[in-house]
Amino acid sequence: MKARIAVLPGDGIGPEVTAAAVSVLRHIAAHHGHEFEFSEHAIGGCAIDAHGDPLPAETLIVCKQADAVLLGAVGGPQWSDPKAKLRPEQGLLRLRAELGVFANLRPVRVHPRLAPLSPLKSERLAGVDLLFVRELTGGAYFGAKTRTADTATDETRYTTAEIERVLRRAFQLARTRGRRVTSVDKANVLETSRLWRETTQRVAHEFPDVALEHQLVDSMAMLLLTRPAAYDVIVTENLFGDILTDEAAALAGSLGLLPSASLGEGTRGLYEPIHGSAPDIAGRGVANPLGAILSAAMLLRHSLDLAEEAAAIEQAVDRVVEAGVLTRDLGGSAGTRESTAAVIAALSERPTAQEAA
Numbered sequence: 513m514k515a516r517i518a519v520l521p522g523d524g525i526g527p528e529v530t531a532a533a534v535s536v537l538r539h540i541a542a543h544h545g546h547e548f549e550f551s552e553h554a555i556g557g558c559a560i561d562a563h564g565d566p567l568p569a570e571t572l573i574v575c576k577q578a579d580a581v582l583l584g585a586v587g588g589p590q591w592s593d594p595k596a597k598l599r600p601e602q603g604l605l606r607l608r609a610e611l612g613v614f615a616n617l618r619p620v621r622v623h624p625r626l627a628p629l630s631p632l633k634s635e636r637l638a639g640v641d642l643l644f645v646r647e648l649t650g651g652a653y654f655g656a657k658t659r660t661a662d663t664a665t666d667e668t669r670y671t672t673a674e675i676e677r678v679l680r681r682a683f684q685l686a687r688t689r690g691r692r693v694t695s696v697d698k699a700n701v702l703e704t705s706r707l708w709r710e711t712t713q714r715v716a717h718e719f720p721d722v723a724l725e726h727q728l729v730d731s732m733a734m735l736l737l738t739r740p741a742a743y744d745v746i747v748t749e750n751l752f753g754d755i756l757t758d759e760a761a762a763l764a765g766s767l768g769l770l771p772s773a774s775l776g777e778g779t780r781g782l783y784e785p786i787h788g789s790a791p792d793i794a795g796r797g798v799a800n801p802l803g804a805i806l807s808a809a810m811l812l813r814h815s816l817d818l819a820e821e822a823a824a825i826e827q828a829v830d831r832v833v834e835a836g837v838l839t840r841d842l843g844g845s846a847g848t849r850e851s852t853a854a855v856i857a858a859l860s861e862r863p864t865a866q867e868a869a
């Protein structure tokens with residue numbers, strides 16, 4: 513298979529973790545007979561510095577022509593002045609909107625070896641296998657903003673069509689898993705959430721084989737910590753999904769572990785770890801590359817239809833964790849390169865009988 517992959521390293525640890533993901537994809541291409549063509553483009557703070565625009569026109573054109581986009585992270589203290597006109601994060605939000613990737617899939621699994629790193633007791637973590645589906649191109653992130661000297665507003669706006677399409681994606685995904693959807697809103701207070709809930713109830717009729725429950729976001733924040741194994745697919749709006757998934761990362765042991773896939777109507781997708789540019793550790797070669805590497809696996813599965821290769825990467829990551837080659841955020845001492853090299857070495861090993869079954 514031939515594929516064009518646009519790589520947007522971005523800021524902070526972004527270049528370190530995308531380099532790791534690209535080297536894993538190169539290994540897959542070489543060993544499975546694929547031709548992946550990579551091209552790097554600017555986004556975020558470094559694009560503001562080089563081009564005066566967090567999403568330069570050239571970057572957007574290449575992303576729209578690519579089969580998939582792999583992104584590191586954007587942002588950092590040097591571009592975080594509240595009065596700044598241009599912000600790195602605007603580039604990422606515009607890219608998501610321009611690509612029409614309205615459904616952001618964020619899987620959360622807990623490797624038993626990492627359970628001690630979680631704030632929860634191991635018995636609560638057994639069987640945790642969540643898939644968050646976060647609406648990605650609507651809500652407060654994209655509503656009108658106003659600002660005077662002492663007042664600011666961010667409009668939260670959702671249309672029925674925006675809610676329906678992300679819900680359908682969540683229900684469809686639930687059919688490939690545990691057939692349970694939890695829809696998270698704040699319908700006791702917010703009008704957008706009341707529209708969300710009404711729409712969910714209607715869309716659920718199209719999926720009679722999938723169980724639906726509603727949960728208010730504040731109690732969901734607690735339930736994620738008290739009974740995380742009770743959930744399967746969790747679908748929610750943009751802002752709630754952003755916050756709940758960072759919380760869920762603590763269950764897995766580190767923000768550095770969680771991947772994501774942002775999908776629209778076609779097969780082209782945007783793939784990025786859920787973490788940010790981690791300015792506190794950038795440039796030191798210690799960032800955990802596994803979230804980015806697992807995002808590359810999602811790219812193979814969702815944009816290139818290479819499910820076997822995707823599973824091979826996921827199994828290799830599991831083996832590396834099992835073997836205890838861990839970066840510092842996971843209590844180990846491996847650097848980014850060592851962790852990446854261990855994944856590539858594990859890819860070359862034969863699958864265990866259990867994995868092959």
Ligand SMILES: NC(=O)c1ccc[n+]([C@@H]2O[C@H](COP(=O)([O-])OP(=O)(O)OC[C@H]3O[C@@H](n4cnc5c(N)ncnc54)[C@H](O)[C@@H]3O)[C@@H](O)[C@H]2O)c1
Nearest residue numbers: 585586587588767768786787788789790792793799800841
């Ligand atoms: N998708 C994105 O590009 C994205 C996502 C989140 C935050 N951001 C931006 O990143 C900047 C920093 O934000 P923040 O500090 O709140 O969040 P962050 O995710 O960058 O970092 C939070 C903490 O997690 C650690 N961490 C994150 N990723 C890690 C990894 N791969 N390996 C090891 N440790 C890791 C960091 O060292 C830090 O202690 C901000 O400008 C923010 O807007 C960007």
Ligand SMILES: CC(C)[C@H](C(=O)O)[C@@H](O)C(=O)O
Nearest residue numbers: 586587601604605754786788
């Ligand atoms: C950087 C920011 C715009 C982004 C978001 O909130 O979507 C990040 O936090 C994420 O989770 O991808």
Ligand SMILES: [Mg+2]
Nearest residue numbers: 754755758786
């Ligand atoms: Mg976030």
